[in-house]
Amino acid sequence: MGEAGANCLQGGKMKTNSFFAAAVLLAASVCSVANAAEPLIIGADSSNPPWEYKDTDGNYIGFEIDLCNEIGRRLNMDVKVEDYGFPALFPGVSSGRIQAAISSLTITKERLKGASFTQGYYDSDLALVSRTGSGIEKLSQVSGKTIGAVSASVGEKWVKDNTQKYSIGDYRGYNTQDPLLLDAKAGRIDAAIGDISGIQFAIKKIKGLTVYEKIPTGDQFAIMLPKNSPLLPKINDVITQLKKDGYMAELHKKWFGVAPDANSSTVQERPIPTP
Structure with missing residues (x-):
């Protein structure tokens, strides 16, 4: 093969390789966007130990912080906790400014009129x-x-x-x-x-x-979401998984020093509450 032909072949290979590399990068970029963790914005009262509070470095810690982080991990969603005073959690959820709220929130008939709750996980x-x-x-x-x-x-x-x-x-x-x-x-x-x-x-x-x-x-305590939120069944299913695989029981031991009662809502699956 002549020099010109070799160069042409080499150039063709380079173009082919360059095209292949670009295609790989594009595919990786598309996959990255497709798999990017959707943020889950959660409102919380930052002074509600042991459920949620801040450590000396200003990081959120607590029973429900651990719970929400694990839910986010299993749903491939980044969890972002925003500081709300307790009374402000309710308008924050109803207005949609936050996607969910925690802070040892009790399920009540009155609250179910304007919001949805996951199954309970603490009696x-x-x-x-x-x-x-x-x-x-x-x-x-x-x-x-x-x-x-x-x-x-x-x-x-x-x-x-x-x-x-x-x-x-x-x-x-x-x-x-x-x-x-x-x-x-x-x-x-x-x-x-x-x-x-x-x-x-x-x-x-x-x-x-x-x-x-x-x-x-x-x-019972549960996570509160906007009324009929599409996230409700997804988050609730994860809570069921966490009960069945023992995660919730371990979380209870971590924060309260004892195992939960075997018949408690920390261990047993509960239905999604209705008004």
Whole structure:
């Protein structure tokens, strides 16, 4: 073969190789875009330990943070947590500014009118907490007293529903749990009502408070989404998988130090709640 022919052949090979390389890059780019993780925007109350709070470096940690990160991993979606005060989670979801919300959110008939919830994954009760030695150790002793709770929470609903029954003197709402408990410790309110797990976790650090009475509710925590969100069945299916493969039980051990009850919603599959 002559030099010109060789060069032509070589040039053809180079063009072919270049074309092949470009095709590979294009295909890789298309695949990358197709497989790119869609962001999952989740609103949370950043001061709600052990469910979600920030460590000393400002990173979100907690039971529900671990849960949502695992859900995102299994759905190939990047999880982005945005800081909301507890009351702001509800308009944030209903307006679509956030795709989901966490913060030990209880499933209620009232909330189901304007939002959707996944199946429950934690059975919760409320607690009466007050300053150690305050003399308020039973619900029967709150007559005429000022009681606090986190605004828009099940604790607040309980106080309002039971004000007449227990002759509660006054009610004070708070955006987050920490100032609620600090005011109870300082005596600015006489007692507080809130999620027992969150309160028990918090008073390990906020000394001088005691949980005096457990208030059974039959409540369950779940992830809240906009009404009829297309993400609801996808996220709910992952939660079912996490229960079946033992992930949820391990998460419970990690954050509460004990295994969940075998019949609890942390272990057993539950239906998607309906209004």
